[in-house]
Amino acid sequence: MASLSQFFSExxxxxxxxVLGGSFVLLTALHIAVAHTDQPLAETLIDTILIAGPGFGxxxxxxxxxxxxxxxxxxxxxxxxxxxxxGVMLGxxxxLILNPGGSVDRPVRALLIATALGSVxxxxxxxxxxxxxxxAVEAEQYSYALEQANARIERQHQRLESFAGMLAHELRNPLQIAQIYHQQEQPQNEQAAEEVATAHDRIEEMIDILLITVRGKSATTAVEPVAIADQATDAWAAVTTDTxxxxxxxxxxxTVQADAAHLQYLFRQLFRNSLEHGGxxxxxxxxxxxxxxxFYIEDDGPGIPEDVREDVLKVGFTTKADGQGLGLTFAAQLAEAYDWTWTITESATDGARFEFRDVDQVAPEQEDEEEVHRN
Structure with missing residues (x-):
């Protein structure tokens, strides 16, 4: 049994x-050699085609x-x-040979032709x-490889989420201590104190952004009706200076359903991009x-060439020598965390235009009801 299994192994x-094909070729030569004295040339050619042909195949x-x-x-x-x-043709x-009522002329020749044709x-x-x-095997292997790849991605996502949670926790502890001591300490320089407080707020904000980009919208519980105009105005004031x-x-x-800090962060990143490139x-x-x-955000600056619109979303991509290439990346990840569909296109003045769709909008009557509940 083992030898038969080995015989049929890959x-x-x-x-x-x-070996089977070579055997038919060899048997053809032997058959012709034995029968060549009284076999017509045409019949020899036919035997060669019908027996040796499948053998060569x-x-x-x-x-x-x-x-x-x-x-x-x-x-x-x-x-x-x-x-x-x-085996079927041999049978x-x-x-036919064993049938008493039938007759098969030259059974050896018939067996060779039938088995050769049956084999091929x-x-x-x-x-x-x-x-x-x-x-079927390739489909099964592809399915298995896809499952393995998905499992690896899931493990990597879990590790990333765990790392983000750990990092956020480790950052918040010293940040809270710094904020407490900063509030208790009587500042000698009011402007410096304000700058420190602003820096603390920015760190707190970045922790929230880090968590939402990894965990999605479920990472925040502060989703509420937010007026786009208010957040855009505040963000503009934060990024513009005297110069x-x-x-x-x-x-x-x-008015949309979002975290006000997240929406303002989105505006700040895109406003900075417009100011840096548009002047x-x-x-x-x-x-x-x-x-x-x-909604959309557009400017009248130089715009973003179509061939680099995908590249600007990559981490580290920047056209400025001192740029970090993170602003648009974070903005894109934040929009995706809210399941917003967004595209980069060209404004009417050939500048950059960022469009956001699938946004959870708040109807005016719904906004009024929620305002009553809050009060």
Whole structure:
């Protein structure tokens, strides 16, 4: 049993086909050598085609099999089909020979032709079946590889989420201590004290942004109706100075469900991008989309070339020598955390335009009801 199993193994399948094909070629030569004295030339040619032809086909397939796209685990199936075809034809011709009422002229010749054709016929069926099995094996392997890749991604995401939570916890503890002591200490320089307090607030904000970009919107419990115009105005005041200033035009009364700090952070990052590339005379516009499915932010600066619009979202991509390439990355991740669909396109003045859709909007009547509940 072990030897038969080894005979049909993938390591020997090619050799079995090659030996079978070589046997038919050899038997053709022996048959012609024995019968050549009284066999017409045309009949000899036919025998060569019908017996040696399939033999060469089997011989070539045995040589080529390891070099085809067929998976090695289904090689034995090809051999079994070929031997099965040989066995069927051997049985048919054998029954015809043993049939008392029938007659088979030159049974040896009939057996050689029938078994050769049966072998190559079974080979054809076997190759077709093997290709189908190969596709099934490859699909199974792909499915397994996909499951493994998903499992690795899930493990990496869990480690990242765990790291983000740990980092946020470790940062908040010393930050809270610094804030407490800063509040208790009588400042000698009011402006410096304000700068320190602002820095503390920025660190706190970045911790929140870090958590939401990793965990999604579920990381915040401060989602509430937020007026886009208010947050845009506050963000503009935070990023403009006496030396870096432009013009902000707000043309929306839209209210959305979000964390006010997150929405303001989004505006600050995009406003900084406009100011850095458009200069102090840049005009930035915040308005609702015509279809009322969201809002957009655009400027009249140099814009973002179409061939780099995907690159600007990558961590570290920047066109400025002293830039860090994180602003647009964080803005994109924050929008995705809220399941907002966003695109980069061109404004009417050839500047940059950022469109945000699938935003959770608050209807005016809903906003009034929630205001009553809060009061």
């Amino acid at each position: 390591d020997h399948a090619g050799w079995v086909l090659a 089997l011989l070539y397939t045995g040589y080529r099999l390891p070099r085809t796209e067929i998976h090695e685990t289904v090689y034995p199936s090809v051999v079994k089909w070929s031997l099965g075809g040989l 048919v011709v054998g029954l 016929g079974g080979l054809g069926i076997g190759l077709h079946d093997a290709r189908a099995q190969t596709r 870096v200033d432009g013009e902000l035009v707000v043309e929306t009364e839209e 102090s005379d840049v005009t930035v516009r915040v308005a609702s989309l015509p279809d009322q499915e969201g």
